[in-house]
Amino acid sequence: MSTRGTDAATSSRPDELSIEETPIPGLLVLHLPLHRDNRGWFKENWQRAKMVALGLPDFAPVQNNMSFNASAGATRGFHAEPWDKLVSVACGRILGAWVDLREGDSFGRVVTVEMGPQTAVFVPRGVGNGYQALEDGTTYTYLVNEHWSPAAKSSYTFANLADPEIGVDWPIPLARAERSEADLHHPLLAEVTPFKPARTVVLGASGQLGQSLEALLATTTGNAEFLGRDTIDLTRPETIDGYDWDGVDTLINAAAFTAVDAAEAPENRATAWAVNVTAVRHLVEVARRHRITLVHISSDYVFDGTREVHTEDEEFSPMGVYGTTKAAADELVSSWDRHYILRTSWVVGHGHNFVATMAELASRGISPTVVDDQFGRLTFSDDIAAAISHLLATGAPFGSYNISSEGPTVSWYDIATRVFELTGAAGSVCPVSTAQYLAQQAGHGAPGRPVAPRPTHSTLDLTRITQTGFQPADGDQRLKAYLATL
Structure with a gap:
C-alpha cells in the first residue's frame, strides 16, 4: 500500500500546525506553518507542547542529526532503527519513503511523502526510512530519542530500496541515483527478519x-x-x-x-x-x-x-x-x-x-x-x-x-x-x-x-x-x- 502526499499542506488552514495519520501505524505527517517575510521564512521545527497536544508522542529526543545531499538523486535507505525520529527538511526537497518492517499485520506497508520545509514526519522505531534528494544542496534534519553508536547500528533492520514488492516510484530512477554500496545490497522484503516489538x-x-x-x-x-x-x-x-x-x-x-x-x-x-x-x-x-x-x-x-x-x-x-x-x-x-x-x-x-x-x-x-x-x-x-x-x-x-x-x-x-x-x-x-x-x-x-x-x-x-x-x-x-x- 502506497500513499503519496505533497508539501502543500492538506490542512484547510496551512497557517496552522496540523498532524495526520498514515496507513502505517504510528507514522505521522506534520504540516508546519512557514512564517514568511522579505528575508525568507521561519518555522517551529520542534514544538513539544503544541505537537504533543495534537497527538505526537512525547518521544523525548536526545540527539539532532543533519544529512546534507550535494546533488539531486542522492538516495538512502531503507533503514529501520531502534529509536523514534522526527524528520524534517531544512532546505531543498526530498521524497520520503517508509516501509513498515515491524513484526505484525502492517509488515510491508508503504507510505511516501514529498517533503519540503513545510512538512515533517514522525517515524516510530522499526519503520524503515528511505530518502531521495530532489534538488541539489538538500538538507534534512531529524531528532532521535537514543544516542547513535556503532553498537546501536548492529540492531538496525534493512530492506532494499529497489525491491519491486515495496514498489516505491522514485522520482529520479535508481539507475541514475547516487546510493551507498551498503544500500545496494540490502535484502528484499521477502528475506527481511521483522523488527521485534519493544x-x-x-x-x-x-x-x-x-x-x-x-x-x-x-x-x-x-x-x-x-x-x-x-x-x-x-x-x-x-x-x-x-x-x-x-x-x-x-x-x-x-x-x-x-x-x-x-x-x-x-x-x-x-x-x-x-x-x-x-x-x-x-x-x-x-x-x-x-x-x-x-x-x-x-x-x-x-x-x-x-x-x-x-x-x-x-x-x-x-x-x-x-x-x-x-x-x-x-x-x-x-x-x-x-x-x-x-x-x-x-x-x-x-x-x-x-x-x-x-x-x-x-x-x-x-x-x-x-x-x-x-x-x-x-x-x-x-x-x-x-x-x-x-x-x-x-x-x-x-x-x-x-x-x-x-x-x-x-x-x-x-x-x-x-x-x-x-x-x-x-x-x-x-x-x-x-x-x-x-x-x-x-x-x-x-x-x-x-x-x-x-x-x-x-x-x-x-x-x-x-x-x-x-x-x-x-x-x-x-x-x-x-x-x-x-
Missing part, C-alpha cells in the same frame, strides 16, 4: 500478580519477559542497574515486600525499605534514562483508613512500616511522567491469600474467628492484570488509578462467611473486633509477634479507571469463579 518486562513473576500477568500477556504481548529474583533481586540494586534495558518500553513492577506484619519487626524494616523504596528509586532512574513506561502497584495501606472511601488524590497517611514504604515508593514513581500507579486492596490471586485460607478451613470443618470491623472490597489479581493491560493498550492518561472489585463494601467477616456459604461448609465464622482478635492471638502464645496497624476503611473509589473504559468486575461473581478454581 519488550515488556515484568518483575515479581512468581507472585500472585506476576502469575496473572504472565497468563494474560503471554497471549496478548509477543515480547514480554517475566523475571524473578534470580535475574533481578530488588534487595540488590546492582541487578537492576546491570540489566540490559535497551529495547524495553514497559516495565511492570509486580514485586514488593508485602508481609505487612513482618515489616514491623526491627530485623525486617531495612529489607522492607530496600525492596519497596530503594529498589523503586533505581527502577524510576532506569525508566527515566530509557524512557520506559513504569507500571507500579500501590496499596490501601498508604492511607490510615479514617475516610470510608479513598480517591486517588487523597493525601497519604500511612500508619505502619509497610504503608510508609509504599507511600514513599508512590512519590518516587510519580516523579517520572510516564507512569501508571494502580492502587489495590485485599488482593486475592494464585497462592496464599485470605480467601484460599478460608476455603481450606471450611473444607476441614474448622470455624475461624474473623474481624468484622475492617471494611473494603477484594481485588483479584487477574483483574489487576486486566486493568494494566487496558491502560497500556488504550494509552490512558498517565497517573494513579484505583482498582478493586465492584460491589458493596464488606468486612473480612462478611467475606469469610460468604466463602463458607459458597463452599457448603458445615462450620461457621465467628465475628470479632480487631482489638479482641489481637488479644486472642496474644493469648495463644504469640505475645511478642509484631502486628501492623490496619486501615479501618479500605474501599477505593473506582470512578477514574471506569472513565478510561475499564469495567471492574463484580466482587461476588469473581469470588464464586475463584472458589471454583481451588
